[in-house]
Ligand SMILES: [Zn+2]
């Protein structure tokens with residue numbers, strides 16, 4: 001667990017690291033100095049979480065692409081059957 005910064009522990013707030021600011025979110029919001037110290041294992045964990053999310057996103061995007069090309073294939077298939085049907089009626 002992350003040790004809350006002194007501001008958060010005083011206020012009893014949740015101390016959440018803000019990666020873009022090296023401050024915690026609460027201090028970042030209040031724009032005050034933050035003495036949050038993130039230990040190396042904590043950074044590693046955050047990095048791992050980020051990496052995991054990135055991989056999940058890539059997978060989801062791949063799946064979406066796959067689904068789209070599948071839908072396209074089906075539409076072509078359907079169009080083919082459609083035109084065949086018309087030929088039969090002609
Ligand atoms: Zn904090």
Ligand SMILES: [Zn+2]
Pocket residue numbers: 005006007008015023024025026027028033034035036
């Ligand atoms: Zn803070």
